[in-house]
Amino acid sequence: MARWVLHVDLDQFIAAVEVLRRPELRGRPVVVGGDGDPAKRGVVSTASYEARAYGVHSGLPLRTAARRCPDAVFLPVDREHYEAVSDQVMAALRSFGVVVEVLGWDEAFLAVDGDPEAMAREIRDRVRAATRLECSVGIGENKLQAKLATGFGKPAGIFRLTGETWFEVLGDRPADALWGIGTKTAKRLGDLGISTVGELAAAEPVVLAEAVGPTIGPWLVRLAQGRDDSPVSDAPHVPRSCGRETTYQHDLDDWRDVRREVAQLARRVAQDVADDGRNAARVIVKVRFAPFITQTHGRTLDTPVTEAHRIEEAALAALDMFTRRRPVRLLGVRAEFVR
Incomplete structure (x- = not known):
């Protein structure tokens, strides 16, 4: 090794690439997202450091970004x-x-x-x-x-x-400073009285296993101790899923429209699954209700499939698990492959 x-x-x-194409934007707040129109719905893909100073960051709604930084230059995504x-x-x-x-x-x-x-x-x-x-x-x-x-x-x-400087640099930092710990996990750890990297590193793996799961608990302790034995690999990335999603410029108020859109997205995902040549084992539907509340539900297939009608049926079954009937601003369908 x-x-x-x-x-x-x-x-x-992304912002740096755009500035190279447009040198006159250097030093100005630049926001890239959607089709570049902050009056439309969409989210920020990236923001220049000048825009980040105004609280603009990836995942922020474009309209919110425009309010926070009205002088920003908004550009469309060019994948x-x-x-x-x-x-x-x-x-x-x-x-x-x-x-x-x-x-x-x-x-x-x-x-x-x-x-x-x-x-x-x-x-x-x-x-x-x-x-x-x-x-x-x-x-x-x-x-x-x-x-x-x-x-x-x-x-x-x-x-x-390195391991020698790990706690000097990170010991007093919040647990979610670690790669792999998000806000939800950090909150669960906080409920256990663990708020810093040092406290998590000193936690008993058995105690955490009982609190957050037999696999996740000990892994969190190893993470906080700076331990990682995963190798650097140049093997081609194999995606675990494929998905499609759409943000609507006007809310979908009628659930019949929601079902129609989910069915259409599912058929597009089914085509992606077929093109990939792998089988789908589970279908997940994401719904973002107005103003910005996101929920997901999934349906595991009895047997892995590639057929479009089976994936569509699973997506609609997952959609039926949603009890809210509030206006919808975004829909997504994702198929997870057999691992």
């Missing part, structure tokens, strides 16, 4: 262009001849030996030369440490986090 893991993360990737630039970034990383695990458009892990800081500096230079984009690099003894280190290096910096 390589001695070090490096996590490379492009700084404000094909971002993918093309991402390919250039990943090619630059692979040019080092080491194992590269791609996490998405804008981040990847590398397994390296030798001087990790020197490698990190060379990575930043090659990415900049290939794309004119800046990146931050986290250095760790495992993927968890490297991933968290990157946040301390932003923007355009390098930071090393």
